[in-house]
Amino acid sequence: MKQNMHILVTGGAGYIGSHTVVELINSGKIPVIVDDFRNSDPRIIKGVEEIVQQKVIFKKVDVCDLNAMRKVFEEYSFDGIIHFAAYKAVGESVQEPLMYYNNNLNSLLVCLMLAKEFEVKNFLFSSSCTVYGEPESSPVVTEESPVLEANSPYGATKQMCERILADTTKSGTNIKVLNLRYFNPIGAHHSGFIGELPIGRPNNLLPYLTQTGAGILEELTVFGSDYNTDDGTCVRDYIHVSDLADAHVKGVDWLMKQEGVFNEVVNIGTGHGASVLEIIHTFEKVANLKLNWKFGERRAGDVEKIYADASKAKSLLNWTANRTMEDAIRDAWNWEQKWRNETTDNH
Numbered sequence: 001m002k003q004n005m006h007i008l009v010t011g012g013a014g015y016i017g018s019h020t021v022v023e024l025i026n027s028g029k030i031p032v033i034v035d036d037f038r039n040s041d042p043r044i045i046k047g048v049e050e051i052v053q054q055k056v057i058f059k060k061v062d063v064c065d066l067n068a069m070r071k072v073f074e075e076y077s078f079d080g081i082i083h084f085a086a087y088k089a090v091g092e093s094v095q096e097p098l099m100y101y102n103n104n105l106n107s108l109l110v111c112l113m114l115a116k117e118f119e120v121k122n123f124l125f126s127s128s129c130t131v132y133g134e135p136e137s138s139p140v141v142t143e144e145s146p147v148l149e150a151n152s153p154y155g156a157t158k159q160m161c162e163r164i165l166a167d168t169t170k171s172g173t174n175i176k177v178l179n180l181r182y183f184n185p186i187g188a189h190h191s192g193f194i195g196e197l198p199i200g201r202p203n204n205l206l207p208y209l210t211q212t213g214a215g216i217l218e219e220l221t222v223f224g225s226d227y228n229t230d231d232g233t234c235v236r237d238y239i240h241v242s243d244l245a246d247a248h249v250k251g252v253d254w255l256m257k258q259e260g261v262f263n264e265v266v267n268i269g270t271g272h273g274a275s276v277l278e279i280i281h282t283f284e285k286v287a288n289l290k291l292n293w294k295f296g297e298r299r300a301g302d303v304e305k306i307y308a309d310a311s312k313a314k315s316l317l318n319w320t321a322n323r324t325m326e327d328a329i330r331d332a333w334n335w336e337q338k339w340r341n342e343t344t345d346n347h
């Protein structure tokens, strides 16, 4: 395989993006990060540089800005694109649908138009298991499970982006597409230099939980106690973000080796489900503290139980998750404490 491959990573300062940049560098590739920090923090770039002990290439550009992005494509000859840059909060997308459709669709369109213009043949798209909605018969979803009507504008943007990519591959371009449908990424880099950095009050379980453990938030509410699951709380497939990052490296390597034009879809999860209470109990064990939590009402739009059939990721990309849920929670907790200490030190 070609040495010194340049990979455009849009949203590379974000949570999954930054962990992927680390693993791309570890595998000998040269990521070029494009991010405008609207939902991320420049200190994450510093954290990446600490981990890899080198400078990373970084452009502060809005991915929706076609002309600014064209300049980036003119400067580097990309071998592949990983497109992360998008809004991702389900609740906010219900409040601000136009903002979500505008940003998530336009950023993809800009990347794709430039991929076509500059003949970049390998395109990896950051998709989500949200496209499956509430699974009808079994909680285990394969890539063949039906894509159901999205229950939020956020989910709809992921479906629409997948459709745009599929149509593009059918139109006679030379672009090979891999859609990775992620389950629930959690955790942080083992070093504690990078991790999830929600702006404002977190929506997702893990940052809410670690911030409660750290005393920043008062109490975690478990949304619903009467679901049809073993302990009454919802079940998800929680995957360590560094395993997810590895999946992107494997995905890029796989794309590079393929001939022809296609639009592939692969689930990226552990294949195991865990309930909200299991997460809380694991956290209490790992952090050796009692978490302040209570049961509350169900959250609108929550799926009861879903986890991945991850066998295609293994057979096609030779990828499986290596880290445990406990590893992920320990790393998330380590990150939470390290980040708080450093931000307090800095002020």
Ligand code: UDP
Pocket (backbone or CB within 6 Å): 184, 203, 204, 205, 206, 208, 220, 221, 222, 223, 224, 234, 235, 236, 276, 299, 302
């Ligand atoms: N959850 C919870 N309290 C919170 C945040 C999340 O009980 O403060 C639950 C939520 O109902 C779901 C699970 O944690 O069952 C994962 O939610 P998250 O928002 O992290 O991811 P989602 O699966 O919704 O994308």
